[in-house]
Amino acid sequence: MIQHDVVIVGSGIAGMRCALEIKRQAPEADVALVSKLYPVRSPSVIERGGVAAALGNVLQAAQGIIAPSRQHRSTADSVESHMGDTLAYGGGTGDAAAVAALCGEAPQVVYELEHMGAPFSRTVEGRIAQVAGAGHSNPRLAYAADRTGHAILHTLYGELVRYGIKIYPEWFLLSLLVEEGAARGITALDIRSGEVEVFNAKITVFATGSYGRIFGITSDAQSSTGDGLAAASRAGIALKGLDQVGFHPLGLADLGFVISERALLDGGYLLNSAEERFMGGYSALAERAPLADVSRAIASEIAAGRGVGAGKDHVWLDVRHLPAQHVREHFPHLIEFAQDYLGLDPFDALIPVQPTAHATLGGIPTDVNGRVADVRRFYAVGACANNGVHGAAPLPGNELAAALVFGRRAGAAIAKQLGEKSFLSVPAEALATAKTTIKALLNQKGTGRAATVREQLLSSMSASNGVQRHYDALTEQIGRVRVLRNDFAGTALQDKGTLFNTELVEALEVANMLEISEVAASAAVEQLAAVAA
Amino acid sequence: MVQRNVSSVTSRAQTVPVAPRAGTLLWILQRLTSYGLLLFLAVHLYFTYVGHLDTAAPLTFEILKRPYQVYPFIYALNEGLLLVCALFHGLNGVRNIIYDWTTHAGLRRLASYALLLLGLGFAGYGFYILAALV
Amino acid sequence: MNVKIRVPRYEANGAITPVFQTYTVAITPTTTVLDALNQIKGHQDGTLAFRRSCRSAMCGSCGVMVNGRNRLACNTRVAELNSSEVSVNPLPGFPVIRDLVVDWDPFFAKDAVMLPYLISDQTRPDDGTERLQSPSDARQIDSPSSCIQCGCCSSACPVQWTNSEYYGPAALTRSYRFVEDSRDTAVKARLDIVGTETGVWRCHTIFNCTSDCPKGILNTENIQALKRKIMLSRLGLGRIEVRARVPESA
Numbered sequence: 014m015i016q017h018d019v020v021i022v023g024s025g026i027a028g029m030r031c032a033l034e035i036k037r038q039a040p041e042a043d044v045a046l047v048s049k050l051y052p053v054r055s056p057s058v059i060e061r062g063g064v065a066a067a068l069g070n071v072l073q074a075a076q077g078i079i080a081p082s083r084q085h086r087s088t089a090d091s092v093e094s095h096m097g098d099t100l101a102y103g104g105g106t107g108d109a110a111a112v113a114a115l116c117g118e119a120p121q122v123v124y125e126l127e128h129m130g131a132p133f134s135r136t137v138e139g140r141i142a143q144v145a146g147a148g149h150s151n152p153r154l155a156y157a158a159d160r161t162g163h164a165i166l167h168t169l170y171g172e173l174v175r176y177g178i179k180i181y182p183e184w185f186l187l188s189l190l191v192e193e194g195a196a197r198g199i200t201a202l203d204i205r206s207g208e209v210e211v212f213n214a215k216i217t218v219f220a221t222g223s224y225g226r227i228f229g230i231t232s233d234a235q236s237s238t239g240d241g242l243a244a245a246s247r248a249g250i251a252l253k254g255l256d257q258v259g260f261h262p263l264g265l266a267d268l269g270f271v272i273s274e275r276a277l278l279d280g281g282y283l284l285n286s287a288e289e290r291f292m293g294g295y296s297a298l299a300e301r302a303p304l305a306d307v308s309r310a311i312a313s314e315i316a317a318g319r320g321v322g323a324g325k326d327h328v329w330l331d332v333r334h335l336p337a338q339h340v341r342e343h344f345p346h347l348i349e350f351a352q353d354y355l356g357l358d359p360f361d362a363l364i365p366v367q368p369t370a371h372a373t374l375g376g377i378p379t380d381v382n383g384r385v386a387d388v389r390r391f392y393a394v395g396a397c398a399n400n401g402v403h404g405a406a407p408l409p410g411n412e413l414a415a416a417l418v419f420g421r422r423a424g425a426a427i428a429k430q431l432g433e434k435s436f437l438s439v440p441a442e443a444l445a446t447a448k449t450t451i452k453a454l455l456n457q458k459g460t461g462r463a464a465t466v467r468e469q470l471l472s473s474m475s476a477s478n479g480v481q482r483h484y485d486a487l488t489e490q491i492g493r494v495r496v497l498r499n500d501f502a503g504t505a506l507q508d509k510g511t512l513f514n515t516e517l518v519e520a521l522e523v524a525n526m527l528e529i530s531e532v533a534a535s536a537a538v539e540q541l542a543a544v545a546a
Numbered sequence: 547m548v549q550r551n552v553s554s555v556t557s558r559a560q561t562v563p564v565a566p567r568a569g570t571l572l573w574i575l576q577r578l579t580s581y582g583l584l585l586f587l588a589v590h591l592y593f594t595y596v597g598h599l600d601t602a603a604p605l606t607f608e609i610l611k612r613p614y615q616v617y618p619f620i621y622a623l624n625e626g627l628l629l630v631c632a633l634f635h636g637l638n639g640v641r642n643i644i645y646d647w648t649t650h651a652g653l654r655r656l657a658s659y660a661l662l663l664l665g666l667g668f669a670g671y672g673f674y675i676l677a678a679l680v
Numbered sequence: 681m682n683v684k685i686r687v688p689r690y691e692a693n694g695a696i697t698p699v700f701q702t703y704t705v706a707i708t709p710t711t712t713v714l715d716a717l718n719q720i721k722g723h724q725d726g727t728l729a730f731r732r733s734c735r736s737a738m739c740g741s742c743g744v745m746v747n748g749r750n751r752l753a754c755n756t757r758v759a760e761l762n763s764s765e766v767s768v769n770p771l772p773g774f775p776v777i778r779d780l781v782v783d784w785d786p787f788f789a790k791d792a793v794m795l796p797y798l799i800s801d802q803t804r805p806d807d808g809t810e811r812l813q814s815p816s817d818a819r820q821i822d823s824p825s826s827c828i829q830c831g832c833c834s835s836a837c838p839v840q841w842t843n844s845e846y847y848g849p850a851a852l853t854r855s856y857r858f859v860e861d862s863r864d865t866a867v868k869a870r871l872d873i874v875g876t877e878t879g880v881w882r883c884h885t886i887f888n889c890t891s892d893c894p895k896g897i898l899n900t901e902n903i904q905a906l907k908r909k910i911m912l913s914r915l916g917l918g919r920i921e922v923r924a925r926v927p928e929s930a
Binding site for chain 3 (some may be wrong): 059128267
């Protein structure tokens, strides 16, 4: 058994920020991070756009003030404006307290990142540069070239090294240990050795990220399989709002990588099969409409048979008319994606795009400090938590800000109460149960392959649970997921070894994805029924 | 060599050897001697071969000795510096290869001293010949 | 189109000599090496072990040697390799745990020794806002800070193949990223760490690290810049500390 005061599962931006805050406020605290990846490999790195914070560093171009004066601060941007935008973008359903906490503390967490040395892009007067984002009434996205998530993650990783915070890389979460309404730690599998261990903690934190991988077309990493959510669900915690998924209109065809929406804001066009701009017919803002509207418009075009590509399920993104220098400077990833993955030259060819699952909003229900109501000594932060801050759709840049703000808040809350807490015993059978699970999976008999189940799950989830949802298709999907769960029980592993058994890990991930998919599809059905009623 | 223990970010505890700050001077000298070689070797080759091609006569000790008499001191200085540069550059290069090849501290020290001795030996012999030529 | 993928298999624990295995995979023009590996793992041979995560060339998990060059499996299209048999190997010079899975621990331990965090006694603004940094100073660290720690560079370095103590280009570029940061004031300490026989002086400007970097980082040039700074500081010449070119402020 391994003992630490606090065990944080997940080493993305939220988990690291939480660990760091605990260590800053309670230097003696023994904090450990457990992650199925090495920390700098966490899916937070793929977040390209900026982090939303009302710093007010750049004046609105619309006001005609382009040459910035010395030491200027935009008077236009404010926390209130950020709050208003967040609530409006989320369809007015965001949790007011959470939104206030997010927008109020976002500037501070961004400044703290700068103090830690994050390589933010700068304005001419040396302040953190900010650009406009969809749904923002002021330029509010602080960015580091086009790899903001990467810059933040590596900066926080450096802080973990500075504080010597213990990391357990490549340990796979098996279960959350809850007894008498209090979390006592976790069980996890050391992927490298195949050993199962119990981690005993005074306080357990989940920062396990999103579950975007249940969709075939997603911007999420192959490792974003909702492991934490499935473990929480198995421990009896009711997950909240798993049907809420933010779709990004500019997913690279079939691959789902997100091309920054700034490509649209800066004048890129969307074209249908007739190579005509169609967004004007859907919104007065045309291509500059909110992302959810653009996604719906693309889905409608595709549904009307005006899609392009082999399956007629893409539309074209056209940036050929934008100045090449501007594209090179602001969207290097667009060029990289087009050249490396599609073999296209974006200055010469149209880029096929389709809506992609980008932000999964559902998760473990928490309050604004990351505390989980049903279970004592248990916190959840980042994409695996749902405190209602995003409402129905996340304002671009707010996800990064939320990971930082709520990671920090949870860390502060934990540091405050750590002194008065003592270790609780772990359930006696915890280790045996976890070992049995692994053994059972290794010895499972059957003819099927987990990969086949996964492929069927992904394509059916994308088809039924995508931008456009229909009651019948969704109810059918619930049944299909149940069938797939049954199919999964009939799959066998070829790899029975203990040494770095990635097939075992993938099977565990498929099991988690099946679990999450069923909850997500059911939640979507309920949501549709509620709307209908 | 100081061993730094790193266990917080890795799955198994690691030790990383941190060498003392050293090697700068050798690197600078390696660069300087390379420039020296370019210059001194060019002069040496010119007077040994190119400058006498018109004589059509076979290369003899007399021909080799002539520049020492035509350009007293200067030519000897060139040859002396060429000797130093070639020895240092070559032997330090061998030392670099050994340092790349093994991390064993004792072996490295042994090789360094052996090369130093070798260099001093060759230098002594070289200057002995040089003195005879001048 | 069908392509053969040749992979070394290290079957048992501690096996040193691999057995090579060849799989036939159907590819499209956009199939990446990672897609091909996933196909093999999912439908032909579940025992093939490799790492993957983000698949968009940002996380650095899937660095492998493809046809003799270190690359990311996820952004290398099989078709662009123009070969009917593609050889995929683990990163050379790293200890192999199994198949294509290498041991990252020594790599990250060396990175940790580089003090991969900002050390600064520059005063922060009283109001808690950001320190000023000019856009040109920010651009100076733009390239070295875009490193994704995929190990392609360190693994391509012949010195690293024979000398496990050498920090390698990835760690040295990490050091360079902070040395060049106008906000960092521990330049001397950093140069002392890398200016050693396990550091920059083991670099012989082979340029493999620059040519194999998937992010286009000029690793060898960065190491040369470190050497230059160390040399100048030892000779007492030049300005070693990067002075922040703080923009004029009122």
